Amino acid sequence: MSSMYRKNIILLAVVVTFLFCLLFSPVRQTLSPIAYSFAVPLWKISNSVSEKFNAIFVLFQEKNELLAENKFLLDENARAQAMILDRNLLAEKVAKLEDALGRSNNDNRVVAQVLVGQGYSPYDILVIDAGIRNGVEVGNMVVYAGGGIIGEVIEIENSISKVKLFSTPGEKHSVFIGQNHFPAEIFGAGMGNFKAKVPQGAAVSVGDIVASPRGDLVFGVVSLIKENPVEPFKELLFRVPFNITEVRSVEVITDKQ
Amino acid sequence: MKKRILFTTLLFLTIFFTPTWVGALLVVVGALAFRSYYEILVAGLIFDLVYGVNGGILGGSMGVIFTSLVFLIALFAKKNVR
Numbered sequence: 001m002s003s004m005y006r007k008n009i010i011l012l013a014v015v016v017t018f019l020f021c022l023l024f025s026p027v028r029q030t031l032s033p034i035a036y037s038f039a040v041p042l043w044k045i046s047n048s049v050s051e052k053f054n055a056i057f058v059l060f061q062e063k064n065e066l067l068a069e070n071k072f073l074l075d076e077n078a079r080a081q082a083m084i085l086d087r088n089l090l091a092e093k094v095a096k097l098e099d100a101l102g103r104s105n106n107d108n109r110v111v112a113q114v115l116v117g118q119g120y121s122p123y124d125i126l127v128i129d130a131g132i133r134n135g136v137e138v139g140n141m142v143v144y145a146g147g148g149i150i151g152e153v154i155e156i157e158n159s160i161s162k163v164k165l166f167s168t169p170g171e172k173h174s175v176f177i178g179q180n181h182f183p184a185e186i187f188g189a190g191m192g193n194f195k196a197k198v199p200q201g202a203a204v205s206v207g208d209i210v211a212s213p214r215g216d217l218v219f220g221v222v223s224l225i226k227e228n229p230v231e232p233f234k235e236l237l238f239r240v241p242f243n244i245t246e247v248r249s250v251e252v253i254t255d256k257q
Numbered sequence: 258m259k260k261r262i263l264f265t266t267l268l269f270l271t272i273f274f275t276p277t278w279v280g281a282l283l284v285v286v287g288a289l290a291f292r293s294y295y296e297i298l299v300a301g302l303i304f305d306l307v308y309g310v311n312g313g314i315l316g317g318s319m320g321v322i323f324t325s326l327v328f329l330i331a332l333f334a335k336k337n338v339r
Contacts, residue, residue: 005332008332009329009332011295012325012328012332015295016298016321016325019298019301019302019321019325020318020321028306028311028317032306032307035303035306035307036307039273039307042274046273119276119277120275120276120277120308121277121308122277122308122319123308123310123319125308127307127308154310155310155311162310
């Protein structure tokens with residue numbers, strides 16, 4: 001073994017050990033804001049440049065204009081679908097509340113822009129531009145279009161937060177499915193997709209809404225049921241009712257009452 | 258030296274502006290093209306600080322682990338090919 005090679009190996013071991021030490025809290029919590037002081041302005045410039053570039057390009061090409069308009073309408077449609085689901089749930093909820101004699105269901109929300117979305121990181125997180133100074137706390141729920149639940153705040157800085165997506169592979173959540181509020185556990189399958197296993201006899205069908213236990217936030221709509229009569233369980237597949245890679249702004253529920 | 262500085266700047270910018278696979282590709286290319294390319298380890302650290310989360314996948318150290326492995330493999334490869 002040459003001395004140069006041995007020296008490189010030893011140096012690598014020392015450097016890697018040092019880097020791992022830096023990645024442990026609280027050193028990490030000190031270094032992260034420094035990294036973000038560079039990253040956030042870069043992301044904001046990048047987003048603004050790409051928006052302006054797209055705007056100029058569309059002016060000169062009619063075909064591209066139509067494509068952009070089509071994209072916008074598709075986005076709006078996805079957003080509207082999510083909002084309709086939310087409204088349906090709210091209407092149902094209001095009816096129940098009227099029966100039970102009024103119980104307030106207000107929450108405080110902070111609107112945040114997504115600085116970095118899905119696809120830029122293998123960690124399945126969103127980086128949003130709201131943090132401690134906006135009243136965001138670790139554990140706050142993050143929703144899109146009013147009622148489409150996306151994830152949960154797991155790390156916060158002064159002006160940014162990291163949101164872990166509920167659809168991250170391995171994540172497990174309790175939900176109610178459909179009008180009969182069938183209780184189930186769902187598992188993240190990545191990129192806004194979920195899986196669940198329910199007993200064969202469960203009254204669940206394609207198109208059923210998958211909602212949070214409180215019934216006010218929507219995880220998605222059942223899109224496929226895989227069943228084999230000889231097995232005791234059937235598998236449900238569903239996804240969030242919007243394109244998670246194109247989410248540009250979200251709402252953080254800071255104070256659920 | 259000039260090439261190395263330019264490449265490193267490009268590598269650091271890809272962390273913020275491009276999907277992960279682009280940065281990963283540049284890390285591999287850089288490790289093979291330059292001698293003792295320790296800069297990739299710093300890139301891995303920045304990546305983990307920006308995107309990683311405590312308790313996340315591989316403890317939020319995916320960048321450092323990946324770049325260390327690439328560095329080590331490149332070191333072995335260069336030694337045996339030479």
